[in-house]
Structures are given as C-alpha cells and as structure tokens.
Amino acid sequence: MPYNKSPECLDLENLLGITEELNHIKDIDSLLDHILHNARQFCKAEAGSIFLREKDHLVFSYVQNDVLVKREKNYNKRIYDKFTIPINRESIAGYVADTGKPLKIDDVYAIDSSVPYSFNGSFDEMSNYKTVSMLTIPLITSRDNITGVIQIINPKLENNVTVFTDIHCQYVTFLANNASVAIERAQMTREIILRMIRMAELRDPKETGAHVNRVGAYSIEIYDRIAQKRGESAETIRRTKDHLRIAAMLHDVGKVAISDTILKKPARLNEEEFKIMQTHCVSGADLFEGNVSDLDKLSTQIALTHHEKYDGSGYPNGLEGKLIPLPGKIVALADVYDALISKRVYKEEWPEEEVLNHIKSESGKHFDPEVVEAFFDVHDILKAVGKRYPDK
Numbered sequence: 001m002p003y004n005k006s007p008e009c010l011d012l013e014n015l016l017g018i019t020e021e022l023n024h025i026k027d028i029d030s031l032l033d034h035i036l037h038n039a040r041q042f043c044k045a046e047a048g049s050i051f052l053r054e055k056d057h058l059v060f061s062y063v064q065n066d067v068l069v070k071r072e073k074n075y076n077k078r079i080y081d082k083f084t085i086p087i088n089r090e091s092i093a094g095y096v097a098d099t100g101k102p103l104k105i106d107d108v109y110a111i112d113s114s115v116p117y118s119f120n121g122s123f124d125e126m127s128n129y130k131t132v133s134m135l136t137i138p139l140i141t142s143r144d145n146i147t148g149v150i151q152i153i154n155p156k157l158e159n160n161v162t163v164f165t166d167i168h169c170q171y172v173t174f175l176a177n178n179a180s181v182a183i184e185r186a187q188m189t190r191e192i193i194l195r196m197i198r199m200a201e202l203r204d205p206k207e208t209g210a211h212v213n214r215v216g217a218y219s220i221e222i223y224d225r226i227a228q229k230r231g232e233s234a235e236t237i238r239r240t241k242d243h244l245r246i247a248a249m250l251h252d253v254g255k256v257a258i259s260d261t262i263l264k265k266p267a268r269l270n271e272e273e274f275k276i277m278q279t280h281c282v283s284g285a286d287l288f289e290g291n292v293s294d295l296d297k298l299s300t301q302i303a304l305t306h307h308e309k310y311d312g313s314g315y316p317n318g319l320e321g322k323l324i325p326l327p328g329k330i331v332a333l334a335d336v337y338d339a340l341i342s343k344r345v346y347k348e349e350w351p352e353e354e355v356l357n358h359i360k361s362e363s364g365k366h367f368d369p370e371v372v373e374a375f376f377d378v379h380d381i382l383k384a385v386g387k388r389y390p391d392k
C-alpha cells in the first residue's frame with residue numbers, strides 16, 4: 001500500500017505494545033472490545049464493528065458507536081444484537097471476508113454500480129445514524145484463514161467526518177493481522193470453558209451453556225455500572241471485565257463433585273443432602289487451587305461466595321455485607337435473576353414483574369443494595385443479553 005503523507009505516523013513501539021496487550025486478554029468479548037477501541041482511536045473514528053466467521057456466514061460480534069452512546073441510555077444493549085451475513089460479494093463485509101481484500105470506501109451512499117457489493121442502510125435508518133466513510137479489513141490468521149472482518153466508520157478530523165487515509169489502512173491492517181491470532185486463542189479459551197460447563201451440565205442439567213453465558217454477560221454489565229459509579233479507571237474496568245465474565249461462567253463447576261442422587265433428586269433436599277449440596281462452593285474453589293493468575297483468584301472467590309447473602313444468612317461461611325467480595329455479590333444476583341426469569345425442567349419462568357419485585361424486596365437481605373441498584377440501571381441491557389443467549 002503506498003505511503004501517503006499524513007499527520008499520523010505508525011509508531012512501531014506503540015504497535016508492539018498493543019500487540020503485547022492483546023496477548024494478555026483472555027475473554028473473547030473483551031478482546032474484540034479492545035481491538036475495536038484501538039483501531040477507532042487511531043483513526044479517530046466514530047464507530048466500528050467486528051464480524052466473526054462461523055462456517056459460511058459472518059456473525060455480528062461486537063459494536064461501538066460514540067454518537068449513539070451519547071444519544072441512547074443503555075447503548076450497551078446493542079453489543080448483544082445478533083445477526084448474520086452470508087459470506088458472498090453482495091455486502092461490504094461479505095466481500096472482504098470472501099476475497100480477503102480490504103475495502104476503503106469514501107462514501108457508502110455513492111458506491112459505484114460497477115462493483116458487486118452495496119451498502120445496507122437499514123442500520124442507519126433504524127438508529128438515525130449516518131455512515132459516510134468505511135474501512136473494512138479482513139482478520140487473517142498466520143495460516144491464511146479469514147476469521148472475520150473489522151469495520152471502522154466515519155474517521156474525524158477537527159470534529160468533521162473525513163475519509164480514511166492510507167496510514168489508517170496500514171494501522172488497522174497491522175492490528176487485524178496481530179489480532180487474528182489473539183482472537184483464535186480467545187475463542188479456544190471460551191470453547192474450553194464451555195466444555196468444562198458441559199461436564200458440570202452432565203451432572204446438573206440446570207447449568208447449561210446458555211445459562212452460564214447469560215450469567216457471565218449479566219455480571220460484567222452490572223459490574224460495569226457499579227465501577228463507573230465508583231469512578232474506577234477505564235483500565236481497571238477493562239481488566240476486571242476480562243476476568244469476571246470467565247470466572248462468573250464457572251460459578252458452579254464445583255457441582256461435578258456432587259452425586260447425582262442429590263443433584264437430580266426430584267424432591268426437596270433434606271438437611272443432610274442440602275449440607276452436601278453446599279459443598280459445591282468449596283469444591284469449585286478447590287478447582288482453581290494454587291491461585292497462580294488473577295483469573296484463578298477471581299474464579300476461586302466467585303465459586304466460594306456466590307451463595308453468601310448480604311444479611312449473613314447464606315453459605316458456606318455465612319459472610320455478611322462488606323465481607324462478601326463484590327464479584328461474589330454480583331454473580332449471586334445474576335445467577336438468581338437468570339434462574340427466575342428462565343424456564344427450567346422443574347418450573348416455568350416467572351413473569352418479569354414478579355422477578356423484579358422479588359429482587360427489589362431482597363435488597364439488603366439476599367442482595368447488596370448497591371448491586372440491586374446497578375441491576376435496575378442496566379436491566380434493559382440484561383434483557384438484550386437474554387436474547388443473545390437463548391435456551392435451545
């Protein structure tokens with residue numbers, strides 16, 4: 001790609017630093033968030049999305065839009081939208097995924113009719129947003145597989161939307177090439193976690209992949225709201241969310257240690273059985289013994305404390321209020337909310353109003369009031385999470 005004179009320059013040290021950072025992110029959604037944020041920051045772009053490949057389709061996997069964030073309360077719910085595009089040459093993203101060639105378009109509403117792809121303006125219409133210039137780059141792995149595409153929209157120069165430069169293309173291409181390996185690794189991590197969950201699911205059919213995906217996502221959204229209100233730094237929030245989603249997903253893996261006669265008992269557990277059931281918290285915590293990484297530490301903490309109650313009446317240690325770590329308190333609410341709002345083999349789902357009333361009435365008893373308040377703040381987003389990860 002020719003090197004145009006431009007006010008920006010490719011700072012190698014900065015690029016290497018970013019690549020290094022990507023290698024430390026474990027959770028796939030945190031990784032996509034980080035990649036998109038970096039690409040947009042360099043281009044000073046208003047918006048962007050990442051699509052990941054699933055067989056012959058692209059799945060819309062992450063989105064950021066600064067304009068809509070300011071306009072819409074709970075914009076984050078758009079992150080959980082799920083739609084797919086076939087990989088063919090008719091759409092811009094499909095064309096890039098199919099050919100492996102980047103596309104730099106100065107005005108998506110003035111695309112020449114001689115090219116096979118066209119712009120789909122339905123998102124603009126739906127959200128009252130105007131896409132103008134668009135840069136779409138394939139995410140290609142070292143083995144030449146295309147894992148998806150990254151799309152950056154509306155770069156800005158002195159507050160006005162402008163067009164992408166060659167330096168922008170070079171930067172995002174470099175980032176995309178390095179991101180692909182990290183994306184593959186993070187996808188594998190998510191897959192391994194889901195397999196661990198499937199093992200637990202064999203014992204306890206309540207712990208499904210969809211349930212843990214939802215609990216993981218609810219937890220990071222509730223945490224995000226609490227952390228914003230507490231004025232935590234963006235870096236702390238990003239790092240915590242990266243680990244929190246995975247650790248929250250693993251909250252009940254300790255159930256692999258509980259016998260089927262208890263887990264699958266169709267009637268209420270007697271006192272002795274309930275005592276055995278309670279040991280899943282300690283068994284879960286033991287799985288992460290050694291605590292070598294921050295993720296291990298958080299997973300231990302959540303496995304151990306997700307059944308503690310704010311008023312001290314929970315288990316296994318009867319901890320009270322401030323003594324219960326925040327991640328445990330968040331997962332406690334996320335887990336109960338999901339259990340009530342979903343249909344289970346042994347029960348129908350509760351009506352939403354009843355679920356919300358129950359959570360409100362348990363504020364200060366089962367749940368920490370700060371966590372309940374954040375839950376209600378982001379309730380719209382949590383509903384979008386539910387749609388993203390439906391029960392099969």
Ligand SMILES: [Fe+2]
Nearest residue numbers: 251252306307
């Ligand atoms: Fe549990």
Ligand SMILES: [Fe+2]
Nearest residue numbers: 207251252335
């Ligand atoms: Fe659960």
